[in-house]
Amino acid sequence: MTGEIPTLLVELEALCERIGRRAQFMEVCGTHTVSVFRNGIRPILPENLRLVSGPGCPVCVTAQRHIDAALDIAGRSGVMVATYGDMLRVPGRSGSLETLRAAGARVRVVNSARAALQLAREHPDCDVVFLAVGFETTAPATAAIVLEAERDGVDNLSILMCHKLVVPAMLMLLETRDPGRPGLDGFLCPGHVSVIIGANAYEPIVERHAKPCVVAGFEADQILTGLVHLARQVAQDRATLENVYSAVVSAEGNTVAQKLVDRVFTVVDTVWRQLGTIPQSGHELAPPYRRFDAVQRFELMIGEDEDHPKCRCGDVIQGIVEPWECTLCGSRCTPRSPVGPCMVSSEGTCAAWYKYGRNLPGYSACAEKETGS
Amino acid sequence: MCLAVPGQIIECSGEDAVVDLQGNRMRISTILTPDILVGNWVLVHAGFAITQIDETDALETWDYLRGAYGDDFIRASDPDSANAIEKEDP
Numbered sequence: 001m002t003g004e005i006p007t008l009l010v011e012l013e014a015l016c017e018r019i020g021r022r023a024q025f026m027e028v029c030g031t032h033t034v035s036v037f038r039n040g041i042r043p044i045l046p047e048n049l050r051l052v053s054g055p056g057c058p059v060c061v062t063a064q065r066h067i068d069a070a071l072d073i074a075g076r077s078g079v080m081v082a083t084y085g086d087m088l089r090v091p092g093r094s095g096s097l098e099t100l101r102a103a104g105a106r107v108r109v110v111n112s113a114r115a116a117l118q119l120a121r122e123h124p125d126c127d128v129v130f131l132a133v134g135f136e137t138t139a140p141a142t143a144a145i146v147l148e149a150e151r152d153g154v155d156n157l158s159i160l161m162c163h164k165l166v167v168p169a170m171l172m173l174l175e176t177r178d179p180g181r182p183g184l185d186g187f188l189c190p191g192h193v194s195v196i197i198g199a200n201a202y203e204p205i206v207e208r209h210a211k212p213c214v215v216a217g218f219e220a221d222q223i224l225t226g227l228v229h230l231a232r233q234v235a236q237d238r239a240t241l242e243n244v245y246s247a248v249v250s251a252e253g254n255t256v257a258q259k260l261v262d263r264v265f266t267v268v269d270t271v272w273r274q275l276g277t278i279p280q281s282g283h284e285l286a287p288p289y290r291r292f293d294a295v296q297r298f299e300l301m302i303g304e305d306e307d308h309p310k311c312r313c314g315d316v317i318q319g320i321v322e323p324w325e326c327t328l329c330g331s332r333c334t335p336r337s338p339v340g341p342c343m344v345s346s347e348g349t350c351a352a353w354y355k356y357g358r359n360l361p362g363y364s365a366c367a368e369k370e371t372g373s
Numbered sequence: 374m375c376l377a378v379p380g381q382i383i384e385c386s387g388e389d390a391v392v393d394l395q396g397n398r399m400r401i402s403t404i405l406t407p408d409i410l411v412g413n414w415v416l417v418h419a420g421f422a423i424t425q426i427d428e429t430d431a432l433e434t435w436d437y438l439r440g441a442y443g444d445d446f447i448r449a450s451d452p453d454s455a456n457a458i459e460k461e462d463p
Contacts, residue, residue: 031376038441084419112420114402134419137377141419144404192377195416195424218376219437247430248416254424257405 008224009044015231016046024050024182025230026173026319028166029190030057030347031218037356039220049231052182052319053352055169055275056190058134059086059345060317062162063271064305067092070131070160071100073298080106080123082116083131086345089338093306097131113141117149120157129294131160136196139163139283140257143264146289158294161284163265164272166193167201168281173318174209180320186212186230188223191245198253199243210239217245264289273341274307274314313340316349323350324363330354377418378438379431385411392417395435 016023027033033053036042045051055061071092074081081097088098088109101107106126110116113130120128132142142159149157170187189202194215202213212233216226225244233239243249263286270282285293295302307313311333312326323329323342333339335351342348357363380392380399388404392415399417403409406422414431415422 035441112401114400114420137423138419140405140423141402141421144402144421192416192418192423195377219434219441248424248426254405256407257423260405 005221005224008221008228012049012224012228012231013046015228015235016049018235019048019231022048022050023185023231023234024052024319025186025188025227026052026054026170026184027188027223028054028056028170029188029193029218030060030345030349031192032188032190032216032223033057033349034347034352035218035220036223037352039223041220041223042357042360045227049227050182051227052184053317053349054173054187054319055272055317056135056166056193057317057342057345057347057349058138058162058164059084059090060313060341060348061164061169061272061275062087062090062133062341063273064092064307065271065302066131066160066162067096069295069300069302070097070129071095072300073129073160073294074100074105074107076298078126080108080119080126080128081131082108082110082119082128084111084133085109086347087131087133089344090341091338091344113138113145117145117154117157120149120154121152124156127156127158127297129158129160129298131162133162133164135164135166135190135193136261137192139261139265140196140254143260146264146285146292147260149292150289158292158297159285160294161265161282163283164270165267165281165283166190167197167204168278169272169275170202170205171208172275172278172281174205174211178318178320180315182319184211184319185234186214186239188226188230189213189215191215191217191222191249194243194245194249194253196254196257198251199241199246199249200251201253202241206239206241212239213241215241215243215245215249217248271305273305274311275317308339311340313342313350316342322362323353324357326350330358330363377416377423379414379426379434380417380422381428381431382409382411382413382415382422385409390422392422 097107116130199215214226214229265283266286268284315321333343338344342350380394384391390403402421
């Protein structure tokens with residue numbers, strides 16, 4: 001279904017010319033964002049095509065108040081916090097899990113939800129709290145360990161639920177007004193999230209908002225194929241749902257995983273970092289499994305977010321600004337010393353620009369301006 | 374973080390399996406892919422097989438991952454794995 005890269009580029013150029021104005025497509029997924037940079041796709045795109053990076057990095061959208069809750073727990077005695085690696089350095093109001101670990105707190109990096117469960121089995125003397133982040137690809141793993149913990153009586157495991165849902169965030173971008181937000185012409189939909197939710201999950205975006213949606217893989221030719229399909233739809237003034245990753249993604253998705261998630265979790269309104277509350281965009285544990293909820297178990301008070309006043313991560317993940325338009329980017333905020341979450345995560349838009357995009361026109365012009373001032 | 378990588382099922386027992394990720398072996402769960410058999414290729418994410426894929430697609434994906442991320446992709450992304458059980462010599 002994909003073609004050779006030079007051929008795809010020629011076709012994309014011709015389609016963009018036919019559109020006759022600037023076309024703006026959002027790549028929703030952080031894996032797409034990084035792959036676009038790694039493969040050097042940005043500099044070779046047609047001039048009148050803007051690729052906007054969306055809110056698809058789970059680390060970036062985890063609310064600061066939930067990081068603070070994890071810090072609260074990690075600071076207590078008899079507790080071990082387990083989470084995925086990128087979460088360690090995300091700043092809360094004061095410090096990060098990494099700084100707490102350096103100070104002696106028991107914080108463990110896991111690459112699998114099962115590893116968190118295993119830690120609970122191996123350390124019956126302490127409460128293991130799994131800081132569970134991620135989109136639909138990752139949520140079934142959390143649901144599965146809750147069931148396994150219940151079955152095996154692993155009572156010292158609890159979950160700090162931060163899972164998010166992609167489609168409600170995409171709908172929010174279209175349905176709430178913000179004058180700075182770019183008018184999007186279509187979405188490059190995530191590949192591996194779609195393995196779970198299925199390509200049909202994007203139908204509301206096409207049906208309610210007449211925005212083209214194309215599910216694509218993360219390899220260079222797959223991304224370019226996705227962009228060609230999006231541009232073709234816009235050029236032909238139509239909006240449909242297309243799946244150019246059908247070798248991996250089915251229309252219905254993984255129904256076993258969906259049923260597991262529906263059994264263990266309930267869909268709720270939830271807060272996204274710097275985006276506010278998005279209706280029906282997160283999960284909490286369903287009533288039969290609520291005893292595994294870390295907020296309940298530790299009687300946590302979930303406060304408010306208090307991000308750095310100049311941090312513009314929220315604007316970055318909506319495409320309102322590019323990372324280099326943030327005054328902190330590259331000076332106060334770097335991957336080594338991040339202020340905002342988009343500079344922490346390897347899939348964060350700011351980190352990707354910093355690592356791969358500093359020679360691109362916008363970023364370098366901005367850097368020159370700062371140096372001159 | 375939503376990236377899943379291809380692996381081949383080496384052993385399978387109930388909902389547990391051992392998957393080969395280009396020489397690295399990892400214990401995973403097949404609870405999300407109950408019909409999986411030894412020899413099948415799957416996409417692995419966060420310790421779980423999330424779907425079955427064709428061998429051709431799996432090998433093409435590995436070619437891409439090696440090119441884009443280097444040979445140490447799995448080792449680099451998996452330094453603290455509690456599920457990594459052995460590593461084959463290349």
